[in-house]
Amino acid sequence: MLILLQNIFRFVVLVAIQVLALNNIQFLGYINPYIYILFIFSLPARLPRWLTLILAFILGLSIDIFSNTAGLHAFATVLIAFMREGTIKVFTSIEEGNNPEPSFYTFGVGSYIKYIVALVFVHHFTLFMLEAFSFEHLGMTLLKVLLNSAITILIILGIQSFKRK
Amino acid sequence: MRTLFNFLIRYSVVFLFLILEIISFTLIVNNQGYQRSIFLSTSNSFVAEMYEVSNTVIEFFKLKAANENLSEENTAFKNQIIKLQNELSTLTKNQKKDSIHFRIPPEMEYQFISAKVINNSTNKLQNYITLNKGLVDGIKVDMGVISDEGVVGIIKTVSNRFSVVIPILNPKIQxxxxxxxxxxxxxxxxxxxxxxxxxxxxxxxxxxxxxxxxxxxxxxxxxxxxxxxxxxxxxxxxxxxxxxxxxxxxxxVNFRTLSYVKVIDYLNYKEQRTLEKVSEN
CATH class of the missing domain: 2.40.10.350 (Rod shape-determining protein MreC, domain 2)
Known part of the structure; x- marks a missing residue:
């Protein structure tokens, strides 16, 4: 029950921060970090996959509605939600029967960083490629992917490092 | 049949994934065109209202610049009024009041509806601007939008109280x-x-x-x-x-600092469009 409330709260706060603050960052004209995916990262590790997918779809669509990009964020977010379980399996070793909420403490610092870096990169890559919808400005799109991934990863790790055990 | 059923259950998550991705992709592709549903955009009233609230806060910090702009505009208008009054006083003497056929004189063809920008982006590939005026204020699709500095864009979707503009900063308009x-x-x-x-x-x-x-x-x-x-x-x-x-x-136009715009209402729009359509057919 507590976990449910916690996640609803996290959903609302992350979407609000994303659309009201982060989407207005206009540094260099490229920088626009997307930290709302922290919601997907922080879902309990053994949450049924179908539920993760549906939550990801709702999350992505909410961001889409606020930023006039129907389907764009939904697509990228559903993709990382699908890849999440595999990524957790590859990078971490949680015991059978445990269902921790991913963080530095439960995953270990190294594993958690790998987990975040891999998924953020996939998400940003999909997002910016789809946004460009062509290979015409490939160089600039890749630059955007790298810069924004780096900033998103830093912010997410920053938030997580403040978290109590 | 049983194997098929087992197969479906086993890969149900994959199917769900594919279905969700297909829905998203369809939305993206449909979004490439010019027209789009109001439901999924910022002219949706809930979304727009939220932006309006957040905008009142941001607005506060822009007040000074806005004031300067307004006072400059005011003086320009005052000058214009005086000029027009002078012209009017010379014209009224020899004008007869017998015109039965009402016609919008060429100098009054355009009217302006002022609106406030409540959401604006400049760093995307396809940028949009949301305004706080809509159908009830007389705004319609395809109207032009300008600011004091110059051309801003064209109205794309309108709901009752809000509207979305495609600015020049969007490859969808030329x-x-x-x-x-x-x-x-x-x-x-x-x-x-x-x-x-x-x-x-x-x-x-x-x-x-x-x-x-x-x-x-x-x-x-x-x-x-x-x-x-x-x-x-x-x-x-x-x-x-x-x-x-x-x-x-x-x-x-400096799109980053854009806060007030004017929507152009071309009063002869309908007549001109119908005439052009007739001659095209």
Whole structure:
């Protein structure tokens, strides 16, 4: 029950921060970090996959509605939600029967960083490629992917490092 | 049959994944076109209202600049009123009051509806602006939007109290514009990277112009009246083999600080459109 409330709260706060603050960052004209995916990262590790997918779809669509990009964020977010379980399996070793909420403490610092870096990169890559919808400005799109991934990863790790055990 | 059933259950998550991705992708593809459902955009009233609340906070910090702008505009208007009053007083003497056929005089064809920007982006590939006026204020799809500085964009979707503008900073629209001094027209398209610049195409090799020349709307489309500033020439080049110049335009409007705009209501729009349609058929 507590976990449910916690996640609803996290959903609302992350979407609000994303659309009201982060989407207005206009540094260099490229920088626009997307930290709302922290919601997907922080879902309990053994949450049924179908539920993760549906939550990801709702999350992505909410961001889409606020930023006039129907389907764009939904697509990228559903993709990382699908890849999440595999990524957790590859990078971490949680015991059978445990269902921790991913963080530095439960995953270990190294594993958690790998987990975040891999998924953020996939998400940003999909997002910016789809946004460009062509290979015409490939160089600039890749630059955007790298810069924004780096900033998103830093912010997410920053938030997580403040978290109590 | 049983194996098929087992197969479906086993891969149900994969199917769910594929279905969700297909839905998203369909939305993206449909979104490429010009028209889109109001439901999934910021003219949706819930979303727009949220933006309005957040905007009241941000607005506070822009008050000073806005004030200066307004007072400047005010003086300009006052000057204009005095000028018009003078003209009027000379004209009223010899005017007869027998006109039965009501006609909108050419100088009153355009009316302005002022609106406030409540959401705005400049760093995406396809940017949009949300305004706090909608159907009830008389705003309709395809109306032009300008600010005190120059052309902003065109109204795309309208709900009862809000509307969404496609600004020049979106490759979905192209603004037909011309040089102020020699009337050669070209098409203005945003390049997609810098919010200060756009590209002008269709200017042929023989046209003469120089850096700093100003560009205004052509008046050929019925969204903008003639002569509204679009920008100035920043840079240009032409290859040996090309027929047309590629020209870089510095836009007149600063889209980052945009806070108040005017929507243009062209009163003869309907009549002109119907006439044009009739002759096209």
């Amino acid at each position: 603004i037909n514009s011309k040089f102020n001094h020699n009337n050669y027209t070209g098409t203005l398209i945003w390049s997609g990277d810098d919010y200060r610049y756009a590209n002008l195409t269709d200017i042929a090799r023989h046209v003469e112009f120089s850096l700093g020349d100003s560009l205004v709307t052509s008046g050929f489309t019925n969204t903008f009246p003639e002569g509204i500033p679009v920008g100035t020439i920043e840079d240009f080049n032409i290859k040996e083999s090309d027929q047309y110049y590629s020209i870089k335009i510095r836009l007149a």
